[in-house]
Amino acid sequence: DVVMTQSPLSLPVTLGQPASLSCRSSQSLVYSDGNTYLTWFHQRPGQSPRRLIYKVSNRDSGVPDRFSGSGSGTDFTLKISRVEAEDVGVYYCMQGTHWPPGFGQGTKLEI
Amino acid sequence: EVQLVESGGGLVQPGGSLRLSCVASGFTFSDYWMSWVRQAPGKGLDWVGNIKPDGSGKNYVDSVKGRFTISRDNAKKSLYLQINSLRAEDTAVYYCARGSQWLLDPWGQGTLVTVSS
Numbered sequence: 001d002v003v004m005t006q007s008p009l010s011l012p013v014t015l016g017q018p019a020s021l022s023c024r025s026s027q028s029l030v031y032s033d034g035n036t037y038l039t040w041f042h043q044r045p046g047q048s049p050r051r052l053i054y055k056v057s058n059r060d061s062g063v064p065d066r067f068s069g070s071g072s073g074t075d076f077t078l079k080i081s082r083v084e085a086e087d088v089g090v091y092y093c094m095q096g097t098h099w100p101p102g103f104g105q106g107t108k109l110e111i
Numbered sequence: 112e113v114q115l116v117e118s119g120g121g122l123v124q125p126g127g128s129l130r131l132s133c134v135a136s137g138f139t140f141s142d143y144w145m146s147w148v149r150q151a152p153g154k155g156l157d158w159v160g161n162i163k164p165d166g167s168g169k170n171y172v173d174s175v176k177g178r179f180t181i182s183r184d185n186a187k188k189s190l191y192l193q194i195n196s197l198r199a200e201d202t203a204v205y206y207c208a209r210g211s212q213w214l215l216d217p218w219g220q221g222t223l224v225t226v227s228s
Contacts, residue, residue, distance in 0.1 A: 037213050041156075048206055049156065051216040060216065092156055096212030100172040103156040 002027050002095055006104035013109060019080040021107045023093035028073050030097070037096035040069055040078045043106075044089040052091075053078065085111060113137040113217055115207050120222030127197050127226075133190040133207030133219055141165070141185040144211035147192050148218070149203040157203075159192065161211050197226045 003026040013019045029036045038056045041049040051060050053069035056076060066081040080087060090106040119131040133145070147159035160171035162181045169181050180193040190207050204221040 031213075035213075039215065048218040048220050050218070054214055054216070094156070094212075094215070096215070099170060099212070101158045101212035103158075106155050 001100055002029075002098045002102055004093055004095055004102050004104035006091075006093060006107050008107060009105060010108045010110065013080075013083045013111060015085060015111060016082050019083050019087075019109065021078040021080075021091055021109075023071075023076040023078070023104050025074045025076075025095055027098065029076075029095050030073065036072065038069075038071070038076050039094045039096065041092045041094065042087075042089055043092065047089075049092065083109070083111070113209065115209065115217065115219035117205065117207055117219045117222040120205065120224045122225045122227060123197055124228050125197060125199060125226055128193070128195045129197065129224060131192040131194070131205055131207075131222055131224070133192075135188045135190070135209070138209065140183075140188040143209050145181075145183060145190045146208045146211060146215060147179075147181060147190075148206045148208060148215075149201075150206070150221070151200075151203045154203075158212070159205070162190070194224070197224075199226050202226045 005024045007022045029038050036056050040053040042052050043049040052063050057069045068079050070077050090108050092106045093104045114136045117133045146161035150156050158172050160181050162169045166183050178196045182191045202225050204223050206218045206221045208215050208218040
């Protein structure tokens, strides 16, 4: 199975400052159709996960443009340009290229 | 607005069975793959499996094969997860989500399954 490794596991941040979250896969996530199925989710305490970014860098409707995704192959990054209070919670990356799909352990963003 | 509402969770004894439901609204249910993901208390997210739009194909992770069955009723816009031979390690919030592992969004609010004697 593909192993997804996120770092750091805990990320203390200051409001208004940038944040960078890393996600690495044990195999390339490029699918046979040419797409890379790497997704980022955000889960606030007591809530279900919400998708932020799909296929590495496509931001979902309603997601603030301070969130951006990048990367290729096995190395991916979620960046928050200026952290706001509502950004707290756990961020998960997920690979959907290989079966079984898998999530990283999560990065907990704390103010 | 797209909505997914799960139900059917609860407290069940080891070895017991449970059927979870997920009712969809706000989109053409029969056009979409549907998936189940679970989250043990205080832990991360784990895939369970998914089902094709017409129900003709299903995929499961190895840890649930033979015990979990995903099904759907497109006329009722409903997704189901039958869980048999429940174990303590199956204790989790079970989420249904629209889509497959390629594009998964949105998720329901989840339903809690607790396996304990």
